[in-house]
Amino acid sequence: MAELWKSLPSWVRNIVVPIIVLVLAWNILWFVVGVVGALIGLLVKALVVVGIAAAVVILVKKAAKS
Template sequence: MAELWKSLPSWVRNIVVPIIVLILAWNVIWFLVGAIASLVGFLIKVAVLVGVAAAVVILVKKAAKS
C-alpha cells in the first residue's frame, strides 16, 4: 500500500485523495444522521399510537361502566 501511495503524483495525494475522503465522510455522516432521524421518527409514531390506543381503552372502559 505504501508503494501505491508513493507512486501517485503529489497533486493526487495532496488534492484528489483528501477531497474523495471528505466526500465519503460527508456521505457516511449524513447516512448516520438519516438512520437516527428515521429511528426517532418511528419511535415517536409508536409512542403516539400507544397513547391513542390507551386513551381508546380508557374511554371504552368508562363507557362500559355507565
C-alpha cells in the same frame, strides 16, 4: 500499499485524495443521521399509536361503567 501511495503524483495525494475522503465522510455522516432520524421517527409514531390506544381503552372502560 505504501508503494502505491508513493507512486501517486503529489497533486493527487494532496488534493484529490482529501476531497474523496471528505466526500465519503460527508456521505457516511448523513447516512448515520438519516438512520438515527428514521429510528426516532418510528419511535415517535409508535408512542403516538400507544397513546391513542391507551386513550381508547380508557374511554371504552368509562363508557362501559356508565
